[in-house]
Every structure is written in C-alpha cells, then in structure tokens.
C-alpha cells in the first residue's frame with residue numbers, strides 16, 4: 001500500500017511501520033503496527049515487509065514475494081485472554097478506519113496471496129492492482145477457518161463486488177484467482193508480476209491528477225456511511241469479537257486451522 005503524500009514528497013521508502021516477518025514465515029502483516037498508541041501517520045503505512053528502496057528511490061516490495069498479507073495474525077486470536085482479544089480487535093478496527101477514511105490516495109500493489117484481513121486492507125484502498133499469478137488468491141475466506149467475517153468486512157465486500165457475489169463468496173469462503181477477481185471487480189487491474197509496481201504508480205498518478213479537495217470530499221461522501229456504521233458500534237463489535245473468539249469451539253477451529261498450515265509447510 002502506498003501513501004500518496006509520502007510518494008509525492010519523494011520519500012517512498014523512508015518511513016515504514018510494522019514488524020518484519022519471522023524468518024520462514026509469511027507476513028501476517030499490518031497488525032504488527034501499534035495503531036492504538038500515538039496517532040498513526042498513514043504515510044507510514046507501507047506493506048510492512050517491503051524491504052527498502054531501489055537505486056531510484058522506488059519501493060521494492062519483493063522481500064517476501066508470494067504473499068501480500070496472510071491476513072490477521074491467527075496467533076493473536078488463539079490461546080490468549082479476553083483483554084488481549086479486546087485490545088487486538090480495537091487495533092484492527094482502528095487500522096481499517098484510518099485506512100478506509102484516509103484522505104490520501106491509496107493504491108494496493110498486490111504482489112501475492114491476499115486472504116481475509118489482507119483483502120480487507122486492500123479493499124480499504126482506492127484501487128487494487130493484482131499480479132497475474134494463479135496462486136495469488138484474494139478474498140474473505142473466514143468461513144473456511146470456522147469463523148465469521150465481521151459486518152464491516154462484509155460491508156466493504158458488498159460495496160466492492162455487490163450483494164449476490166458477496167453472499168456467495170462469503171459463505172463459501174471463496175478466494176478468487178486473479179482473472180475472477182478482475183471479473184467480479186474485486187481488483188481493478190491484473191498485470192504481469194513485474195509490472196505491478198509500475199502499474200500502481202501509473203494509477204497513483206491518475207488519481208493524483210484530480211484536484212485533491214474535490215477527490216477527498218467525494219471519497220468521504222462515498223465512504224462515510226460504511227465507516228459510521230462501525231463507528232457507532234465499535235464497543236459492541238469488540239464485545240462480539242471477544243465473546244465469539246473465546247468460545248471453545250472457535251478456539252478449537254482456529255487451532256486446527258493453524259496446525260494444518262504448519263503441517264502443510266513441513
């Protein structure tokens with residue numbers, strides 16, 4: 001995810017938030033950022049695993065190819081206590097709200113798998129460019145983990161691909177391969193892998209060519225109702241999450257899923 005302001009100011013790689021992935025692990029991504037403390041400058045929100053800049057100062061997000069974001073860190077949702085879950089979910093909400101409501105132009109350059117939480121952050125951007133690789137699936141697969149996507153994930157999905165497609169994809173936990181993601185409108189462009197970044201930059205330029213104030217007001221007009229729905233019920237949403245995730249059956253499902261992931265690796 002690139003933030004326009006930093007890009008325009010010629011500091012595309014200088015400020016990044018987030019933990020680098022563990023060696024041999026996938027970036028579960030953005031929730032390593034401490035979004036609950038000091039106000040988070042969204043300009044700092046680059047894909048956390050992007051390693052640096054190339055000789056031209058352009059970002060080179062190839063440190064961890066194959067994965068854009070593996071979504072929320074399941075280890076944060078397993079075997080912890082209710083206070084931890086509440087704090088974690090508040091951070092998830094905060095990150096999404098700030099991204100979704102950002103007045104900056106945000107372009108997601110999706111260079112790998114993009115399930116669940118990864119998809120929701122991509123959906124919060126203004127535009128999505130996906131690398132054309134059949135392994136790079138995108139979507140909300142929560143049901144396959146034995147959990148439910150929260151209502152605001154669902155709202156963002158419906159806003160993007162419509163009600164019927166969302167209903168079907170959400171129930172099935174369907175992850176769209178690039179061609180289908182394009183067809184259903186989940187992403188805006190599918191391009192060869194080595195063109196993701198340049199295409200994202202072209203998109204960025206296109207969006208930045210529009211007078212800022214008009215674009216920002218329009219963005220807010222389009223997104224406010226969806227964001228307000230969560231803002232009105234943030235505490236209830238946290239309580240729902242905590243009581244849901246604390247259920248023995250849900251904990252069991254998540255543990256089984258995590259174990260499967262670990263075994264698949266071996």
Ligand SMILES: CCCCCCCCCCC/C=C/C(=O)SCCNC(=O)CCNC(=O)[C@H](O)C(C)(C)COP(=O)(O)OP(=O)(O)OC[C@H]1O[C@@H](n2cnc3c(N)ncnc32)[C@H](O)[C@@H]1OP(=O)(O)O
Pocket residue numbers: 024025026028066067069070071072073074075113115116117118141142145147148149150240241244245258261262264265
């Ligand atoms: C009444 C209703 C109330 C509703 C209340 C709300 C309910 C809860 C809502 C919760 C919303 C959840 C959102 C999420 O984002 S859940 C996470 C979904 N993500 C996934 O399913 C992706 C899983 N990962 C993969 O498919 C693959 O890892 C991936 C394709 C991304 C990469 O494959 P690759 O082969 O490159 O890597 P490995 O599979 O070998 O994985 C390497 C290590 O990383 C670990 N891993 C992977 N994903 C995660 C994850 N999301 N969290 C934590 N750890 C993860 C994997 O186990 C390997 O670990 P080790 O190195 O330790 O073995």
